[in-house]
Amino acid sequence: MSDEELESIPWSTLIEGNQPQRSKLIYIAAAAIIVFALAVLVTRSVGSTTPAPITAAVATPVATTAPMPEPAAPVLFSEADLMAVIEGETARAAAAFAEWFVYDYFTVDGDPATLLSVQRALPPGVPEELLPHNTIGVVTYVEWASAARVTEITPGRFQVLVLFRMVAADDGSTFERQPVRAVDVSMEMGDTGGLRLTDLPAPAHIPQRPQVAEWVRPEGAPETLEIAGMTAAFSWDGLDTDLRIQSSSLDDGGWRVLAINHMPEGVRWPFVVSFSDDLLPD
Numbered sequence: 001m002s003d004e005e006l007e008s009i010p011w012s013t014l015i016e017g018n019q020p021q022r023s024k025l026i027y028i029a030a031a032a033i034i035v036f037a038l039a040v041l042v043t044r045s046v047g048s049t050t051p052a053p054i055t056a057a058v059a060t061p062v063a064t065t066a067p068m069p070e071p072a073a074p075v076l077f078s079e080a081d082l083m084a085v086i087e088g089e090t091a092r093a094a095a096a097f098a099e100w101f102v103y104d105y106f107t108v109d110g111d112p113a114t115l116l117s118v119q120r121a122l123p124p125g126v127p128e129e130l131l132p133h134n135t136i137g138v139v140t141y142v143e144w145a146s147a148a149r150v151t152e153i154t155p156g157r158f159q160v161l162v163l164f165r166m167v168a169a170d171d172g173s174t175f176e177r178q179p180v181r182a183v184d185v186s187m188e189m190g191d192t193g194g195l196r197l198t199d200l201p202a203p204a205h206i207p208q209r210p211q212v213a214e215w216v217r218p219e220g221a222p223e224t225l226e227i228a229g230m231t232a233a234f235s236w237d238g239l240d241t242d243l244r245i246q247s248s249s250l251d252d253g254g255w256r257v258l259a260i261n262h263m264p265e266g267v268r269w270p271f272v273v274s275f276s277d278d279l280l281p282d
Contacts, residue, residue, distance in 0.1 A: 090189070091158070095147035097195050098160035098185040102145040105201065106166055108133050109141065121197055140168040143177070148207060156189040161204055182206045218249040218258045218272075246270075 104117045115133040119126070132138075145164035153159055162185055166178040183201040190196050246258045254276045261269050 090195075091150045091152075094150050094158045094160050094187060094195055097187065098162050099145045099147050101185060101197065102162045102164050102183065102201070103142045106142050106164065107140060108135055109139055110134075123197055123199065126200065138168070138170060139175075140166050141175075143167050148182070153186075157198070158187050158195075160185045160187070161207075162201075163206065180206060218247040218251075218256050220248040220250075 101118075101121050104114055104121070107114055115128075115131065118131060118133065119128070128134075143165045145162055147160050148163050149161040151159045151161075161182060163180055163182050165180050167175040168178055169175040182204040184204045185201050186198045187195045188198050244260045244262070246260060248255055248257045250256075251274060254274055256272065256274045259271050259273070261271060
């Protein structure tokens with residue numbers, strides 16, 4: 001064998017374990033591992049991601065959910081509302097002030113506190129001798145007083161019509177009820193917001209009463225109703241203590257009854273009561 005032939009022999013093939021074959025196995029194993037890893041990555045990617053929308057072919061979607069409603073603004077009073085409230089409060093205050101003044105002004109009972117109250121309410125300068133509150137032997141009291149009308153003459157100036165009734169006694173013991181009278185009480189709003197009188201009260205006309213329907217007397221005989229049924233109908237305190245039915249009649253499917261009640265005080269009071277037929281015993 002020549003030297004050239006020996007040089008061309010692949011000496012690596014003579015090494016134990018055959019190195020070319022071992023390298024090939026290593027490459028195949030590495031390639032298998034890489035392929036396996038790629039397969040795992042592709043599987044996870046396909047299972048966890050969704051296809052991206054094709055924006056070039058699909059229009060922008062429109063929101064279908066309604067917007068959340070904004071909280072409503074708090075309800076605020078307008079200037080007109082506030083003025084109406086203020087005017088209403090002022091009118092009620094004027095009515096109350098006028099009623100209180102009429103009670104004291106027309107009360108003559110010899111009490112110095114009454115005279116002092118009237119003097120404080122009237123404008124300064126009214127002579128005390130004009131007022132009757134020091135009259136000896138005469139006693140007057142106001143049985144009731146009620147403001148019937150409040151008129152704003154000019155801004156801040158009011159005139160209140162007050163109806164009232166007095167009881168009077170010349171000798172201080174026997175009282176007589178006086179007819180209903182009326183006065184106009186003038187006042188204005190002070191600088192500090194309170195009301196004050198501007199003059200003495202002025203006599204006024206009593207408003208005309210509206211016409212009322214004519215009273216129709218029940219025409220039926222008293223025996224048409226039983227007193228047992230009437231006891232249930234007349235249930236006011238002590239009203240059935242001594243009841244006498246005067247007459248009765250049917251009215252719109254029920255009974256209209258005229259009765260006289262003798263109260264424990266000995267005064268006979270007439271009453272008219274309407275009630276349904278089912279209150280009567282069978």
